[in-house]
Amino acid sequence: MTSATANIGALPREISPGRRAMRRLARRRGAMVGLGVVVFFALLALLAPQLAPFDPLATSWSAVRKAPSAAHWFGTDEIGRDVLSRVIFGARASLLAGVVSVSIALAFGVPIGLAAGYVGGWIDGLISRMTDAMLACPFLILAIALAAFLGPSLTNAMIAIGISATPIFVRLTRAAVLQVKVEDYVEAARAVGNSHLRIALRHILPNAVPPLIVQATLAIAAAVIAEAALSFLGLGQQPPAPSWGSMLNTAKNYIDNAPWMAVWPGLSIFLLVLSFNLLGDGLRDAFDPKSR
């Protein structure tokens, strides 16, 4: 008996599925590079006032459309503003839009999906048809329409992107709930008298978390592009505040004599989106190794 206890004590401690997934993630080079770049941009956004060499709004008529130089590493724009400083401050709008709009989508999508999957019946039918209707409107076109009716601003762009991204989270949560709610442990939780709310939140929702984390990461990538697209169309961040999308909108008019105005903000969007996609792909493989 004593030796058996000692043997059990000697067994390695069981690792939780979440920690196992994180270990698998840490072994994926692409995902780690992605995470590194995301952290880099997050630091850039947080420390923008300290890192930017110039005021991003300060104009200089003696430095209009100057090519990259030692003074202005990324060159200057059509009214002499430093492009590097604007790119650094632009990271704020992009990351803010990515995180806030996906938070809005999660805040609405998860409870609605949970209700649809758990309650079922006509509520599920109603929610599912409403979700289908929203998914029938292409993401960016719906966001453009919402931003148009709400009025052009970064806040409204984030709301529009968040609402447009909500149906995906409704579907994802609903599917995860439907899969889990017939499991024996949920039946057991019900049999011992747990309330519906407790069963939904404590026993069912945690199982939907891994796919939600993966989707949220990929959705941030989509939201960053969507914010840049809305700002490019003039429906997001309003001038003179810096945003990569609005910088590209101006840059396209000067492409023949100041191409650097377009190169850097576009490259920044590409790198940030690529990093979130790499991280999302890595998370998907880490949570579900069979999906590779």
Add this chain to the structure above:
Amino acid sequence: MGSYLIRRLAQIVPTLFFVSVLIFGLQQLLPGDPAMILAGEERDPTVIAYLHQKLHLDEPLPVRYLYWVGGVLKGDLGDSQRIQKPVLDLVAEKLPVTIELAALAIVIALAIGVTAGVVSAVFRDTVWDYAANVFALWGLSTPNFWLGIMLILLFSVTLGWLPASGYVSPFEDLKANLAAMILPAFVLGNAIAAVLMRHTRSAMLQVLSSDYVRTARAKGLDEHVVVLKHALRNALTPVITLGALEFGTLLSGAVLTEQVFTIPGFGKLIVDAVFNRDYAVVQGVVLCTATAYITLNLLADLAYFLVNPRLRDSVR
């Protein structure tokens, strides 16, 4: 087939109903009196009174919805405040341009995406597979409006090979039309090619490990015949049906691409409408897009049903 079609059509009705509610609801987001906003900056009291009467703004919301949806069912999507033309006429006028752009983009996407997917699956875990996956990630992460600007810089400004913007009808001058459309079509097809590559790769990997492909190889067939005739033909069915779902990406991309290359299509129509606060046009475009998406989804489902004998048998 008949019962499947009826069941599938029955599912569409509530979706279309909610689409109409969503699009009608957009108007409710306007702060204050919609007639004041729709009347433009002059705010002519006669126009405001006319809009109140025309849009039934003094009626309760459900009644207004019924009037609006009744008009839509009769093909009346309202009038453009700016151009003073029915929205349906405007959509019909701009749609052919976007259809041409979308068709060219799909051809490019299929050519690049399917080829890259096949190469990636056949040469799994080699440098080709790695390159194809990098291409897919690149395609998915590149904002197409930026890619458009960069291609203008390279092919129009630096090399001077292609026009930077503008549109010529193919009936006027086919060569000039293709020269103007090739860059935007490539930009639009690029992101879809990446998605198609991923679908093709996973479908091909599945098919290549199936028994009938092993049998074909055991018979001593040439590898090209095995890959192209036996494997690809079967792998393409899910690729094409899944590809049809990319219609939304195509239209969203068209909005931005048409803006970059100044192409007078469907996308430019909605952007111009947004800036001119031409809300009826915005609503009309979203409604047409959603209806087209639902229809295409239905057609893709039916195509999948028709070519998949196992699915047909399960319904019998």
